[in-house]
Amino acid sequence: MTADKYAPIGVFDSGLGGLTVVREIMKNMPNERLVYFGDTARVPYGTKSKSTIIRYSRQIINFLKTQNVKAIVVACNTASALALDTVENEIDIPIIGVVRPGTDMALKATKNKKIGVIATDSTIRSNLYQKLLTEGDEDVKVYAKACPLFVPLVEEGWTNDMVTEIVAQRYLYEVLNKKIDTLILGCTHYPLLSTLIGKVAGKRVQLVNPAYETAQALDRMLTELNLKNDSETEEEKKYQFFASDTAEKFNAFANLILPYDVKATKQIRIESYQETLNDK
Amino acid sequence: MTADKYAPIGVFDSGLGGLTVVREIMKNMPNERLVYFGDTARVPYGTKSKSTIIRYSRQIINFLKTQNVKAIVVACNTASALALDTVENEIDIPIIGVVRPGTDMALKATKNKKIGVIATDSTIRSNLYQKLLTEGDEDVKVYAKACPLFVPLVEEGWTNDMVTEIVAQRYLYEVLNKKIDTLILGCTHYPLLSTLIGKVAGKRVQLVNPAYETAQALDRMLTELNLKNDSETEEEKKYQFFASDTAEKFNAFANLILPYDVKATKQIRIESYQETLNDK
Secondary structure (H helix, E strand, O other): OOOOOOOOEEEEEOOOOOHHHHHHHHHHOOOOOEEEEEOOOOOOOOOOOHHHHHHHHHHHHHHHHHOOOOEEEEOOHHHHHHOHHHHOOOOOOOEEEOHHHHHHHHHHHOOOOEEEEEEOHHHHHHOHHHHHHHOOOOOOEEEEEEOOOHHHHHHOOOOOOHHHHHHHHHHHHHHHHOOOOEEEEEOOOHHHHHHHHHHHHOOOOEEEOHHHHHHHHHHHHHHHOOOOOOOOOOOOOOEEEEEOOOOHHHHHHHHHHOOOOOOOOEEOOHHHOOOOOOOO | OOOOOOOOEEEEEOOOOOHHHHHHHHHHOOOOOEEEEEOOOOOOOOOOOHHHHHHHHHHHHHHHHHOOOOEEEEOOHHHHHHOHHHHOOOOOOOEEEOHHHHHHHHHHHOOOOEEEEEEOHHHHHHOHHHHHHHOOOOOOEEEEEEOOOHHHHHHOOOOOOHHHHHHHHHHHHHHHHOOOOEEEEEOOOHHHHHHHHHHHHOOOOEEEOHHHHHHHHHHHHHHHOOOOOOOOOOOOOOEEEEEOOOOHHHHHHHHHHOOOOOOOOEEOOHHHOOOOOOOO
C-alpha cells in the first residue's frame, strides 16, 4: 500500500464514546485530519456477540476505506476486544485498538501487580484484557468486572450523582477488596466518570484511561511508518463525522466532549457496506 | 388476502421485552401458534430515530411474511409509536401495536382524567401516547416521562433493588406530583418492575400494562376477522423464536419470562430482508 501521510485517520466506535479518543488525538496530533464513524443505529456493542461485532466492524472498515484513511483506530473497547484480532489480518491499512495501549500503561503503572479492569459485559467475557495483562508476567493478578449500567448512567447525564456513586460502589466493591493499585477504565464512556470512580476507588488506585494511551500509541505508530502529517492545515473538512442514525443527538453529545464545534454529521447506511474484507 | 386461521401470529420486538406480550398471548390464546422475532443485534430502539425504526420494522415484517403469519403484533412500544402508522398502510396483514390497547385501558381506568405515561425516550418524543389519550376528550391531562435507565436496570436483574427504587422515585416525582390516578407502563420491560413502581407510585395509582391489554385486543381482532385458531395443537413447532444476534442470552432471559421452555432460538440475518413493503 502506498499511503498518503496527508490522508485522514479513520476512527470508529459503536456510538459516541469513541469521541473521548478523538479528543485525545485532536490534542496530541493537531495536524491530523480525522474521519469519525459512530454506529448509532446499532449501538451498543457491549451486549452483543463476537460474530455480530466482527460483521459490524468489517462494514465500518469498508466505509472508512471509501474515505481513503491512512490508518484506523478502533475507538471502542468491545470492538477492540472482539473484532480487532480478526480484522487486522484482513486489511493492509495500519490499525490499532484501545485495549493494548491500556494494558501496556497499566503494566507500567502497577507496583503490586494487582490490576482491576472495568468494561462492558462482552469485553470482560472476551478475556482479552486478562490475557494481555498476564501473558508477559504470570505474577500479575487481574480482577475484572462488567459494569453495564455505567454507559446508560453517563448518557443520562448522571456523571456526578448519588445514584451513580452507589452503583460504582457496588460494582467496584470486590475489585477494590483485592487491593488493586491500578484500574483500567475499559470502556470509552468511563473516562466521563473518572472523577466519581476516582472518589470511590480512593487515592491509592491509579486510573488508566486507554483513550489517552491510544492517542500516544497512534502517534508512535504513525511516526514509525512515516505517516504523520507534518503540515498544518486549517481546511474546512479537517474533521468529518459520520453516523448510522440521524445526527441530532450525535452533535449535541459531540459538542459536550470535543474542543471543536461539530455541526454537520452525515448519516450513512452502514448495512449497505460489504461484510467481508479482502485486502490480503 | 386469504388468511389461514391455523397460521402463526408474528410478534416482534427490539429485543427481549416483547416476550412479556408473548406471555400474555400464550395465557389468553393457548391454541395459537407464534413466531417471535427479537432484534437483539440492533437493540435497543428507544434511543434511535423514527426513520431508522421504520426501516428496521419493514425488514422484520418482511421476515415474518416468509413465516406466513396471519397477523402481526408489534410488541415494542417504540416501534408501535414510531413505525406502526407507516407500516400498517403498506401491508395487507392485520397488525396491532401495544400503544392503543394501553391508552384504551388507561382511559377506561382513570377517574380524575390525569394519566401518567412512562416509556423510552423515543416513545415519549413521538407524542403518540399523548395524542391518543387526549384526542377523544380534551379534559384528559397527560404527564409523560422518559425513563431510560429502567431497561438496563431490568437487564442487570435489579428489579427489586434500592438503586432502582431511588431511580424510580426520581423519574416519577413530577408525574406523581400531578396527582395522576393511572400510570401506563409504556415499555415492554417495565411490567417486570411493576411491584417496585407500584410501591413508589402508591395505592391510589392504577398501573396499566399494555402487554396484557394487547393480548386482549389481539383476541378481539382475530375473532372479528374469523382468524382465531379453534383447534388445540401440541405440535413441536408451535412456538418459534428468532433473533438477529446469537441465542444464548435470549434463551436464558426467555426462560425467565415464559411459561414455556425455549431451547432452540434461531439466528437470522435481518439486514438481508428488504427495507420496503409493497403489498398495497
